[in-house]
Amino acid sequence: MxxxxxxxxxxxxxxxxxxxxxxxxxxxxxxxxxxxxxxxxxxxxxxxxxxxxxxxxxxxxxxxxxxxxxxxxxxxxxxxxxxxxxxxxxxxxxxxxxxLAALARQVAAATVPTENLLLCPMLDARRMEVYTALYRPDGTEVLAPTPLILDETALAEQMAHHRLLCFGNGAAKLRPLVQDQSTVGFLAGIExxxxxxxxxxxxxxxRAEFRDVAYYEPFYLKEVYTTTPKAK
CATH class of the missing domain: 3.30.420.40 (ATPase, nucleotide binding domain)
Structure with a gap:
């Protein structure tokens, strides 16, 4: 079997x-x-x-x-x-x-949970944008996966009430924008x-949570933009 x-x-x-x-x-x-x-x-x-x-x-x-x-x-x-x-x-x-949930699972398995900790996986979406979400260490989703343009106000509300642990190949773009580093931690090398x-x-x-093989499509989160080459 x-x-x-x-x-x-x-x-x-x-x-x-x-x-x-x-x-x-x-x-x-x-x-x-x-x-x-x-x-x-x-x-x-x-x-x-x-x-x-x-x-x-x-x-x-x-x-x-x-x-x-x-x-x-x-x-x-x-x-x-x-x-x-x-x-x-x-x-x-x-x-x-x-x-993003799988990335959070990786970090949660090696992290001592605290009451106000939120795990923040970030995947590079080019320029100053990332794909991100927020999870408690037990896997509970706090913020659903979303595209986020990073600036000084990004995730400010969450930082005011929680300590964020950021990781993934997009997290480095947030680090220089955070003014109060005491509210955010960063982990490198998480892929x-x-x-x-x-x-x-x-x-x-x-739980028998299966997808329809015939109609399954990945969760792209954003539309894919393509350009037509300019004529010479």
């Missing part, structure tokens, strides 16, 4: 896969690659190597989880296509995990990981 949850994380330049046991959530294995624009050519290889290294096959996979976004439009499309293809081929359910996606996916699997 299939007993594993395979998780894919492609929302950032890091291409990451993980395998968890569906019954108790134990991490069985993980693999990641840090190469720009490598997702389309390396994701399937990472999956195959992970299964081989952990002595499993695709027939052991009970569900596929994918990082839902927000994040890189191209990366999310690649992850969604791979996850849907596997679910179709294996006739197994699809689980979508919010990227999206399939391990955190899988941890949340195990919980969703037990």
């Amino acid at each position: 299939p007993s594993m949850i395979l998780s894919l994380e492609t929302s950032s330049p890091v291409c990451s896969v993980a395998l968890h046991r569906a019954d108790d959530g134990q991490l069985v294995g993980q693999s990641e690659l840090r190469l720009e624009k490598s997702h389309s050519s390396h994701l399937s290889v990472l999956v195959s190597q992970l299964l081989e290294n952990t002595l499993h096959t695709l027939q052991d996979v009970a569900a596929v989880a994918v990082s839902d976004g927000p994040g890189s439009y191209t990366g999310l499309r690649i992850g969604a296509a791979a996850a849907k293809g596997l679910c179709y081929a294996l006739d197994i359910p699809l689980i979508a995990v919010n990227t 999206p990981s399939a391990v955190a996606v899988g941890a949340l996916a195990v919980e969703a699997y037990k």
Whole structure:
């Protein structure tokens, strides 16, 4: 009987896969690659190597989880296509995990919770904009995922009543704008990981929170803007 949850994380330049046991959530294995624009050519290889290294096959996979976004439009499309293809081929359910919630889960697992602490994952959305959300250490959502333009007033109301812990590849843009550093902490080196996606996916699997494989689309959060090259 299939007993594993395979998780894919492609929302950032890091291409990451993980395998968890569906019954108790134990991490069985993980693999990641840090190469720009490598997702389309390396994701399937990472999956195959992970299964081989952990002595499993695709027939052991009970569900596929994918990082839902927000994040890189191209990366999310690649992850969604791979996850849907596997679910179709294996006739197994699809689980979508919010990227910001997974980032918060990573930090919460290594953070001593305090009463007024809020976790603030931030993903770079170019220029002075980020994708962000706010969570309590127990995972409770305080501010739903949203695009946020950073300036001196960004998250000022939340900072007035809580201590924020900011992380992710967009957090560094906020740091020079914060006048009272005592209300905000910053963690460097926190990147999206399939391990955190899988941890949340195990919980969703037990609740049977599955997505429609035929109609699933990633959570882009913003419309994607494209430009037409100018004629020479």
